[in-house]
Amino acid sequence: MNLFLYLEGRTWLHRLDPRTKLMGTLILFVLCLCFNHPLYLLLIALAIGALALSAKAFLNFWRLRWLLLLLMAFSTLLWPFFVRGSTAILAWGPLHLSQESIAYGVAMGLRLASFVSIGLVLLSTTRNEELTHGLIRMGLPHPVAFAFATALRLIPTFAGAGATIVQAQMARGLDLEEGNLLRRIGKFIPQAVPLFLYAIRHTNFLAMALESRGFSPGAARTFYHELRMRWIDYGTIVFLLVLLGGALYLRLGQGWGVILPGRL
């Protein structure tokens, strides 16, 4: 089963230096935090959508469509009850709904979806090895960078094993959709124990395989793919920084893009 997010391709995003993409991801994250007005966040979300389109990463968005929709729906439905706006629609005891709080909920939904989408574009266009190398070149210690990249690499493997384990137990009569909460929690054990043991065994084996191929965490090594910042990398970073500067000025200097003042 293929659960990897990286999509083979030669788009301009694929060819950007991983350091550029890591920095860009960070800048875009901050950009999402600049505004809390749904229209502004919609604009950002659309821009990220365009980015995903240019990276030919739509397959991954399709795969994770439920996660994205769920995040948006939950946020949109729940936030309005926890913040207060001035134009009340409904006030009933502690329950309070207002135009602003609903708009804020929509904005937060868009923000969460944007966060996930930015990460998705990064992982769709950047190989695990590039990410590791990029992190190391940005000053992260070797072992930390490798641990991070390996964890990222193992998630799909474990997810695949998890799916098999659930199937194996279902074939023995495990019915996940039945029973009260307590019974359902009890049913977690037949899935968790094999998965846990699998994870330990697999990780141990991987360590063996890595060492057998001459890898030792702290040691110096070379990289087959050389990283090279080109003019387009610098251009991208400068462009994003200008964008961020502009956004900060609008929010902090002009107070634009705010539906509920005083909130992030």
Added chain:
Amino acid sequence: MEPIISFDRLSFTYRGGERPALRQICGQIDRGAVVAVMGHAGAGKSTLCYTLNGLVPRFFRGAYEGSVLVKGEEVARRKVAEMARHVGLVLQDFEAQLFSTNVELEMAFGPENLCLARPEIDRRIRQYLSWVGLEKLRHREPASLSGGQKQRLAIGAILAMEPEVVVMDEPTTDLDPKGRQEILEIAKRLGQSGKTLLIVDTEPETAEQADELWLIKEGRILSKGKPRQLLTDVTLLKACGVSIPPLVELFSLMGWPGNPLSPEEALSWIDKHGLIPRPFPKRPREKPRPPGPPILEVEGLRYVYPFHQTEALRGVHLSIHEGECVALLGQNGSGKTTLAKHFNGLLKPTSGSVLLRGKPTSDYGHREMARHVGFVFQNPDHQIFANTVYDEVAFGLRMLGEDTKTTARYVEEALATVGLAGYEGSSPFALSKGERQRVAVASVLAARPEILVLDEPTTGLDQAQQRSMMAMLKALHRQGHTIIVITHSMRMAEELADRTVVLKDGTVLLDGQTRAVFAEEERLAEASLRPSSIVRLSNRLGTEALTVEQMVEELKA
């Protein structure tokens, strides 16, 4: 010639292990020699491999005595990563040792660790990819390769580090016959290229090509010698729990001169000595038992995996009858497991239908289904979780809501059937792989399903364990269970199944009585399959036999 490897009274006991994994191993391997190692499961073959690059004792701790010298240096004193320059170890599980996102980076990983410059890494990738015949797949993702290709990549990735010694731990298990052939070809060329090669395997075919064969039993070297000599010594092989080459067994049982390993050799012995009349008088083929009523009917089944939109099954028609024993054969990726997962509704058809007793599988609940179709997954470790064998086997029954008394009775019966009576209180995790596989079978059997589907039940089992697994399945079949076995072991299909279905690229390539299917060697080759040597001989002689015993019976009749 000077030895490149020498073992001197090497013993090793894993920390927490009850008995030594290796005992007093002595021996030398000359530079450029090819040594094959065979032995039963748990004989210490893998441990022996690990001592050569220092995984034992640097990674696996324990009591280590004696020494291993590689190029005159003691391995135990060096780090594993340092030893990797000299000794390349291809581990047993080829799936898990590939971790890069494409073939070229997988190849580059070792050389990167050796701090080689980019042009040199590039040269090695090119050179060794063509060595293992994967140059066209340079940009593919390892997960998308076939089993044989993955194994070749794992070997290539080791070769790219240019070690003088290459060690391979069971490189051909889990591969279909064609993949196995490819690996043996690579091993042969490695030997010719002057590398020192130590290769562990369970199949006599691998050992034939070696300069020397070591037989291990319970951590001790039982015998060392020329492969031809040892492989034809039936008593010795039996003592080691190693599979006997079927043609050697045949000739010994018939009391014929000669120890042939291939069907061609066997034919030349037979003709030279006029051992049997040729052509051998034809015996009428046994009429197949009239099939029972259909129990599973698959009509125009197509299945597309939702994530990556690949079509795993493209129009499968098949009907399985009550009381049949069917082998499902095909290459990795031919759709065997995908098809089987439709039998108990784990997967739902994209189009077409799968009927169980005339009713679509999707109409059955999971629990109801467990009573009709039992599915034993390939890896028992994907389902074992309980503290005791009893609880493990009782799990399904408890899920089905059986009362304590019935549960106890069914568990007892299931354990007796798989030959694990008396193990109720043991921890399943402490059992051997073969025993854990039996626990998995028992846990499915306990619900008393009419149909039993097993996915590669003999993977990772040695000769003796495979035999007993097959004997158990035969017994279940006699008891009236309908049995469907997914396998890549030709001998399993030949010995067990009365019907064989061969899948290729998601469609049925061949379907019929096992004897008839195995006579079609050319069609089988299309699916990368090749009958075992005994069946190939049988095909050339025009006999009906599929196993050594049947052959002896038929020839003596």
